[in-house]
Amino acid sequence: MRFQKASSFDSSSLWNIHIPDANSRDTYFTIHNVKEAHKYSKGKGVKIGILDWGFGFSIHREIYAGGECFNDNRYNFDERSEHGYWMAAVLKEIAPECEVYALGTFIPDDETRWIEAMAEGIEWVIENKIDILTLSHQPITNKNRDRFDEIVNKAITKNIVTTFIHYDNPNNILPFMLSKKHNYKRDPDINIFHYDYNTLLISEYMNYLEKENEAAKSRLYLSLSSTSPVTAGFVAILKSINGGLTPMEYKNILVQNSYQMEYSGENADRVVNIGNAVKYIMER
Secondary structure, three states: OOOOOOOOOOOOOOOEEEOOOHHHOHHHHHHHOHHHHHOOOOOOOOEEEEEEOOEOOOOOHHHOOEEEEOOOOHHHHHHOEOHHHHHHHHHHHHOOOOEEEEEEOOOOOOHHHHHHHHHHHHHHHHHOOOOEEEEOOOOOOHHHHHHHHHHHHHHHHOOOEEEEOOOOOOOOOOEEEOOOOOOOOOOOOEEEOOOOOOEEEHHHHHHHHHHOOHHHHOOOEEOOOOHHHHHHHHHHHHHHHOOOOOHHHHHHHHHHOEEEEEEOOEEEEEEEOHHHHHHHHHHO
16 A cells, blocks of 8 residues: 555544455455355355444444344444444455344453353344354453353354354364464464454554654554454355254364465464365265
């Protein structure tokens, strides 16, 4: 991107500029062979729930098949197009024909209430026969881990596939970015391309205009695509072809159809080739 100085720029009411097609660029799709997968499946008919906030639910109704707010913050759910909306947009890039359901659950600064909001959301998911659940937030602390395991495992026993980052429950598909460095208790199941940035930070852009150096430039963008909705999209592609497998079977297919690569000086294994995974599941 070429930057030009502006004589004045009012950033008081805007903190970012979202770039909706960031993860449609060739480099992103090439790493996971998504274009090949799309020849056979785009996730048609598969229902994916997002446990999050900031969906812009009343603004972007075209992207959502449904949803509900469980955290008593209807304004964030309906009017703010932030983290939940970005998650939904990524899902629609990876699995364009899936059905996205917004589940307003995040409660900052009160993990216990957040967990209970997710418990309500998961009960809704079970009742409404959602196929996949995805979550992209900070790790759950030991204080609430047993309760969180209880509600997530209940979903998984109903054959709901979960793709949560920072969650090393063995029943969960645990994605990570293209790297071997992690602090989880177990190795991640798969690695996902996480270097395609889709949000320009206004404050950092202003800083860059003032300093015009590479250090400032390197902080301009924030990746909000996350690894969890990409993984959920991959599962949707597979599930649309064969919806009768268990969560563990979908996990194993992704793992088996992965490869090793070097990216930005780091070696990463289990990098998903979703194109190969599609051919594999079609031959079963």
